[in-house]
Amino acid sequence: EHVLFSHTRYPEKEMVKRSQDFYELLSKRRSVRFISDERVPMEVIDNVIKTAGTAPSGAHTEPWTFVVVKDPDMKHRIRGIIEEEEKINYMKRMGPRWVTDLKRLRTNWIKEYLDSAPVLILIFKQVHGFAANGKKKIHYYNEISVSIACGILLAALQNAGLVTVTTTPLNCGPRLRMLLGRPLREKLLMLLPVGYPSKEATVPDLRRKTLDQIMVTV
Amino acid sequence: EHVLFSHTRYPEKEMVKRSQDFYELLSKRRSVRFISDERVPMEVIDNVIKTAGTAPSGAHTEPWTFVVVKDPDMKHRIRGIIEEEEKINYMKRMGPRWVTDLKRLRTNWIKEYLDSAPVLILIFKQVHGFAANGKKKIHYYNEISVSIACGILLAALQNAGLVTVTTTPLNCGPRLRMLLGRPLREKLLMLLPVGYPSKEATVPDLRRKTLDQIMVTV
Numbered sequence: 542e543h544v545l546f547s548h549t550r551y552p553e554k555e556m557v558k559r560s561q562d563f564y565e566l567l568s569k570r571r572s573v574r575f576i577s578d579e580r581v582p583m584e585v586i587d588n589v590i591k592t593a594g595t596a597p598s599g600a601h602t603e604p605w606t607f608v609v610v611k612d613p614d615m616k617h618r619i620r621g622i623i624e625e626e627e628k629i630n631y632m633k634r635m636g637p638r639w640v641t642d643l644k645r646l647r648t649n650w651i652k653e654y655l656d657s658a659p660v661l662i663l664i665f666k667q668v669h670g671f672a673a674n675g676k677k678k679i680h681y682y683n684e685i686s687v688s689i690a691c692g693i694l695l696a697a698l699q700n701a702g703l704v705t706v707t708t709t710p711l712n713c714g715p716r717l718r719m720l721l722g723r724p725l726r727e728k729l730l731m732l733l734p735v736g737y738p739s740k741e742a743t744v745p746d747l748r749r750k751t752l753d754q755i756m757v758t759v
Numbered sequence: 760e761h762v763l764f765s766h767t768r769y770p771e772k773e774m775v776k777r778s779q780d781f782y783e784l785l786s787k788r789r790s791v792r793f794i795s796d797e798r799v800p801m802e803v804i805d806n807v808i809k810t811a812g813t814a815p816s817g818a819h820t821e822p823w824t825f826v827v828v829k830d831p832d833m834k835h836r837i838r839g840i841i842e843e844e845e846k847i848n849y850m851k852r853m854g855p856r857w858v859t860d861l862k863r864l865r866t867n868w869i870k871e872y873l874d875s876a877p878v879l880i881l882i883f884k885q886v887h888g889f890a891a892n893g894k895k896k897i898h899y900y901n902e903i904s905v906s907i908a909c910g911i912l913l914a915a916l917q918n919a920g921l922v923t924v925t926t927t928p929l930n931c932g933p934r935l936r937m938l939l940g941r942p943l944r945e946k947l948l949m950l951l952p953v954g955y956p957s958k959e960a961t962v963p964d965l966r967r968k969t970l971d972q973i974m975v976t977v
């Protein structure tokens with residue numbers, strides 16, 4: 542039931558180089574909100590989702606479902622639901638502080654990328670599963686596990702040269718779940734529109750914290 | 760305030776190859792609970808944490824602190840706290856179902872890796888920050904953002920040839936936070952012991968779900 546772990550070890554110099562190169566690759570990742578309608582190779586989508594599926598999960602429950610939406614009509618219906626709810630979020634549900642905090646990102650409730658992106662990946666967390674005997678199986682830490690898988694998915698997309706923006710469509714979960722026919726035990730956690738950036742794509746001119754602002758050594 | 764996004768695009772064939780190679784690299788990641796005491800290059804640790812810091816975060820709050828513990832005495836005190844609490848978790852706090860669910864992983868409350876691993880990375884989420892005027896700044900989705908950063912950290916460690924096990928030390932957060940002198944607004948989310956596998960390291964013989972078990976296409 543337990544097996545020897547087989548490990549690939551690199552010489553120190555190569556470890557440093559590999560870690561530096563990977564940092565440089567990922568440091569170029571940005572949330573892109575202008576996505577072209579050009580199609581992407583579906584084999585790459587399969588591979589990045591397979592990669593996300595290698596994530597660790599609490600007690601190996603693998604509590605994730607990735608719904609890949611390519612159908613233009615379905616994308617448009619998703620856009621309809623999200624824009625309807627987001628408009629209410631911006632106008633009524635969330636306070637002025639939330640709206641101010643988001644101002645510099647220039648986001649609003651118009652989400653053209655939901656139509657234009659060739660692929661939408663909706664990530665559901667399974668709040669419980671089923672054991673062999675049909676009984677409910679608890680999914681420990683399911684939200685953390687699925688978010689870790691999403692981090693790995695983002696790395697895989699960046700590595701492949703595709704762009705996305707990590708979004709959490711507020712208050713849209715139940716309607717999108719029903720639209721996509723997912724069971725009650727699955728809750729929408731994230732939606733990633735995936736594709737190539739459109740020609741005129743811009744991003745907010747953000748800076749990231751430096752290493753000494755995020756790391757403490759003891 | 761907004762700038763043109765600059766993108767690196769690969770030819771389709773290369774995208775497929777890159778996504779395949781990255782899948783193969785990450786599919787070899789396993790949670791390793793037997794870690795050798797051999798030291799690791801600290802430049803690699805810096806690089807993987809810098810990489811984690813490229814993660815997206817709700818409203819760009821970057822709500823993470825990575826505490827890197829190398830000091831043997833501090834590692835030992837961390838082990839003391841975790842083993843004390845975990846023993847109570849296994850014996851009393853958690854039901855027999857939790858203990859059964861974990862049986863095939865053969866985990867228990869003895870955590871030798873907390874002494875042997877040359878580096879422990881304790882990942883804290885900042886539940887709020889401070890604005891320029893000293894007022895509390897809300898950190899939207901801080902737990903999800905930090906978990907995504909942890910996913911990217913795991914990918915970076917695997918890429919560099921280091922091993923770890925993602926752990927969530929149950930009920931240990933407040934004591935470890937105080938031991939490390941972290942402020943109240945920071946909560947422990949994860950602890951990753953990092954190093955090389957020990958020579959006799961074994962792992963549970965787990966299988967992962969296949970692509971069609973985790974992906975649905977619409």
Ligand SMILES: Cc1cc2nc3c(=O)[nH]c(=O)nc-3n(C[C@H](O)[C@H](O)[C@H](O)COP(=O)(O)O)c2cc1C
Nearest residue numbers: 597598599600601682685686789790866925926927
């Ligand atoms: C959120 C989370 C919490 C975890 N907590 C623990 C833990 O406290 N102790 C432990 O030994 N493993 C823990 N694990 C590791 C899982 O048991 C492991 O990922 C799972 O069995 C799959 O094995 P793999 O990572 O080798 O693919 C955790 C994993 C995740 C994602």
Ligand SMILES: Cc1cc2nc3c(=O)[nH]c(=O)nc-3n(C[C@H](O)[C@H](O)[C@H](O)COP(=O)(O)O)c2cc1C
Nearest residue numbers: 571572648707708709815816817818819900903904
């Ligand atoms: C959990 C989470 C939720 C987010 N939600 C949204 C969202 O709903 N809409 C959006 O446009 N961006 C969203 N973002 C993207 C962030 O605004 C973005 O990551 C941040 O501004 C940093 O920019 P960068 O990703 O380009 O580094 C979210 C990010 C995270 C991690």
